[in-house]
Structure formats: structure tokens, C-alpha cells
Amino acid sequence: MKYWLMKSEPxxxxxxxxxxxxxxxxxxxxxxxxxxxxxxxxxMKAGDLVLFYHSNCEVPGVxxxxxxxxxxxxxxxxxxxxxxxxxxxxxxxxxxWFMVDVRWKxxxxxxxxxxxxRSRPELMKMKVLQKxxxxxxxPVSEEEFDTVCRMGRGLEGG
DNA sequence: GCCAACGTTGGC
DNA sequence: GCCAACGTTGGC
Numbered sequence: 001m002k003y004w005l006m007k008s009e010p011x012x013x014x015x016x017x018x019x020x021x022x023x024x025x026x027x028x029x030x031x032x033x034x035x036x037x038x039x040x041x042x043x044m045k046a047g048d049l050v051l052f053y054h055s056n057c058e059v060p061g062v063x064x065x066x067x068x069x070x071x072x073x074x075x076x077x078x079x080x081x082x083x084x085x086x087x088x089x090x091x092x093x094x095x096x097w098f099m100v101d102v103r104w105k106x107x108x109x110x111x112x113x114x115x116x117x118r119s120r121p122e123l124m125k126m127k128v129l130q131k132x133x134x135x136x137x138x139p140v141s142e143e144e145f146d147t148v149c150r151m152g153r154g155l156e157g158g
Numbered sequence: 159g160c161c162a163a164c165g166t167t168g169g170c
Numbered sequence: 171g172c173c174a175a176c177g178t179t180g181g182c
Binding site for chain 3: 007044055056057060114133136
């Protein structure tokens, strides 16, 4: 099993929005970066766990855990001219972009802010904390995942 | 709103 | 294939 961090702007699609979807499940559409796409398309599997990260907001941080429930399939918004994610180079015959389905799993007792994570030496190598990185889909080590979960569940101070 | 850090585009 | 210009991300 692998662990991931996925970013979403809460004003566009929040962790609570995911919970409110039918079956608390939705497709992760709109990824338009090749490295992020490759992670989703080539490495994500059903059962993988995801830190749901709120980006570009007043207090960025991890709201809770989601689970991958469907492996990658073509992102149909990419060939929809009306979609904000439209890419004329992607077609149903030759899709360029992919998405997975994720299901809401667990809300943290405490929202784990970016500042909280920066205070943890064991998270020093976590990608989301590295300067200049902006991948919206990132692999997370098991230790990093467990640490963030403990922080979010309030089992540790800080 | 600012702006550093990236990624993409396109002329050459 | 280089690289300047441009667009986007996302913390602050």
C-alpha cells in the first residue's frame, strides 16, 4: 500500500465537499501536470491512503484522510470544451489526462496546519514542506503519513 | 496582493 | 535544442 498527499483549494473542493458527495466519493479531476498525472496513472492503487491537503487558503494544512477507490482512468473534463480543465490536445481516442476516484475516510480531530508539520523534525523531508515544490499529487512515506495522522488524531502534543 | 519558484510554449 | 517570455502555484 502507498501513501499520498493531494492538494485541493477548499474554496473549489474541500474535504467536507468530498464527504458530501454520493457515497462520499468523487473523481479527482483537473490534474494538469505530467508528474502528478504519472503518479496517479502509474502508481496509485485502490486502497492507497491520501492526506487531503487544503492549499491556497488562509490556513493551509491537512484536514483528514481519504482512500483511493478506483485506479486511474481518462479525465473526461479534458475534452469538454466548456470545462475549466479543457485541453484541446486531449481526446477520448487519445486521452492525455487521467484521474482516480477517492472516498472520504476520516476527519482529523485537529486540523494539521502547514506550520504544525514544519515543527516536526521527522517531517523535514516531506515534499509539501520543501521550498518551491508545487506538485498537487505527491507520494508520502509511511512514517510521514503515520506522523501526520497521530498529530491529527490528537494523540501527540503539538 | 506580492512574488519566488516552476512548468510550458514557441521563435529561432 | 536553447532559452526568453509567459502562465500558474501557493505560501505569506
